[in-house]
Amino acid sequence: MKIHTKAVHAGDRKPAQTQIPVSTPVHFAASWICADQAEQDRIFAAEEKGFAYSRYANPTNQALEEQITALENGFGSLACASGMVALQHALTAALIDRPKRVLCARDIYGATIKLLMDVLGPFGVETTFVDTNDLPAVAAKLTAEKYGVLLMETISNPLLRVGDIPALAQLCRANGAALMVDNTFASPLLVRPLELGAHIVVHSSTKYLGGHGDTMGGLIVSDEEHFETIRRLSRIAGPILGPMECFLTMRGIKTFPLRMERQCRNAQGFAAWLRNQPGVERVFYPDDPQHPDATTIARLMPDGLYGGMVSFELKNAAKPEVFAFLDRLQMVVKATSLGDVHTMVLHPWIASHRDVPPKQKERMGLRENLVRFSVGIEALEDIIADVQQALA
Ligand SMILES: Cc1ncc(COP(=O)(O)O)c(C=O)c1O
Numbered sequence: 121m122k123i124h125t126k127a128v129h130a131g132d133r134k135p136a137q138t139q140i141p142v143s144t145p146v147h148f149a150a151s152w153i154c155a156d157q158a159e160q161d162r163i164f165a166a167e168e169k170g171f172a173y174s175r176y177a178n179p180t181n182q183a184l185e186e187q188i189t190a191l192e193n194g195f196g197s198l199a200c201a202s203g204m205v206a207l208q209h210a211l212t213a214a215l216i217d218r219p220k221r222v223l224c225a226r227d228i229y230g231a232t233i234k235l236l237m238d239v240l241g242p243f244g245v246e247t248t249f250v251d252t253n254d255l256p257a258v259a260a261k262l263t264a265e266k267y268g269v270l271l272m273e274t275i276s277n278p279l280l281r282v283g284d285i286p287a288l289a290q291l292c293r294a295n296g297a298a299l300m301v302d303n304t305f306a307s308p309l310l311v312r313p314l315e316l317g318a319h320i321v322v323h324s325s326t327k328y329l330g331g332h333g334d335t336m337g338g339l340i341v342s343d344e345e346h347f348e349t350i351r352r353l354s355r356i357a358g359p360i361l362g363p364m365e366c367f368l369t370m371r372g373i374k375t376f377p378l379r380m381e382r383q384c385r386n387a388q389g390f391a392a393w394l395r396n397q398p399g400v401e402r403v404f405y406p407d408d409p410q411h412p413d414a415t416t417i418a419r420l421m422p423d424g425l426y427g428g429m430v431s432f433e434l435k436n437a438a439k440p441e442v443f444a445f446l447d448r449l450q451m452v453v454k455a456t457s458l459g460d461v462h463t464m465v466l467h468p469w470i471a472s473h474r475d476v477p478p479k480q481k482e483r484m485g486l487r488e489n490l491v492r493f494s495v496g497i498e499a500l501e502d503i504i505a506d507v508q509q510a511l512a
Pocket of ligand 1: 202203204205229231273277302304305323324325326336337338457
C-alpha cells in the first residue's frame with residue numbers, strides 16, 4: 121500500500137475488545153460499519169438496535185442518555201446540543217399531534233419566552249402566559265381552550281417560585297395537554313417531575329449536571345408515550361450533542377449529587393446570612409416559611425435540599441448601584457450561567473431576562489435591583505466574606 125492509503129486505513133476499525141473500559145470511550149465516529157447490508161438495512165429502518173450513523177445513535181450519547189434516564193426515572197432520553205435546542209425539540213415532538221398552542225408559566229427563563237415568541241411563533245405556535253402557582257387560573261385556561269403543552273420550570277428563574285407539579289399534571293392529563301417541566305434549577309436530586317405525573321423533562325445540562333462550566337448540553341427525558349416521537353424526529357432534525365460533550369456531561373453527573381448537596385447547604389447558609397444584612401431588601405430562597413409556595417415546597421422538596429440558587433434585592437439600588445456592587449465582588453464569578461462548582465452571579469435585568477417585555481417583568485415581580493447567585497461548593501465563609509465586602 122502507498123503512504124496515502126496507509127494514512128487513511130492503518131490502525132483504525134479494529135474489532136471490539138473483549139476487555140471492558142471502566143468509562144465509556146468518546147466515539148468520534150460519524151458512521152459505523154455493519155456486518156452486512158441486511159444488518160444496515162434493519163438499523164436504518166430502526167427495526168434493530170445498533171449503530172449506522174451518529175445522527176441516529178452513538179454509544180457515548182447512549183451511555184449519557186441511559187444515565188439521565190435512570191436519574192429521572194424516565195422511559196428514554198435524548199442528549200441535545202444545548203438546553204434551548206432540547207426545549208425546542210421537546211416542544212416540537214409534544215405538539216406534533218396536538219393543538220399548536222402552548223400555555224407557558226409566567227415565571228420562566230427569558231430565552232424560553234423568546235423561543236416561543238420568536239422561533240416557534242412565526243411557525244404558527246401560539247403562546248399564552250399564566251401564573252402556574254394559581255391553579256384555578258391554569259384550570260380556567262386549560263378548559264376554555266385546547267392547549268398542546270403546559271411548559272414550566274420546577275424552580276423558576278430567577279425568583280425561585282415552585283409550582284405544584286402533581287396538581288398541574290392532573291389538570292394537563294384531564295385536558296389532553298402534555299406537561300413539560302424544565303428541571304434545570306432543581307435537578308433530579310431534589311425533584312423528579314416524571315414521578316409526579318409530568319410527561320417530559322428538559323434540562324440544560326450546561327448547569328448542575330455538567331457542573332464545571334466547560335460544556336454546553338441539553339437533555340430530554342420522557343415517558344414511553346412521547347419517547348418514540350422524540351427519537352424519530354431527532355433522527356431527521358439532528359439536534360444531538362457531540363460525543364465529547366456527552367463524555368464530559370456524563371463525568372459531571374457522576375459527582376453531581378455530591379456537589380448539589382453541598383451547594384444546597386451553602387445556599388441555605390448564604391440566604392440565612394443575607395436576611396440579616398442591612399443592605400439587602402428581600403431574599404428569595406425556597407426554605408423561607410414566608411415563601412409564597414411554602415406548602416408546595418414542603419411536599420415536593422426533601423428536607424434541607426432547596427437548591428443552590430439564591431436571589432436577593434439590594435436596598436435603595438437602581439442599575440448603577442447594582443453594577444457597583446457586582447464590580448466590587450472579587451472571588452464570585454461574574455458571568456452568565458449557573459450550577460457550576462464556583463459561585464456565580466448574574467443581574468437578570470440586563471442578562472437572562474433582558475429581552476422580557478417590561479410588563480411581563482412587572483407581573484413576575486422582577487425588579488432592577490435583583491441579583492441572582494448560583495452558590496458553589498467553596499467554603500461558605502469565603503463566599504460570605506466576598507459578598508460582605510461588596511455590600512459594605
Ligand atoms: C432554566 C433554564 N433552562 C434552559 C436554559 C438554556 O440552556 P442552555 O444555555 O444550555 O441552552 C437555561 C440557561 O440559562 C436555564 O437557566
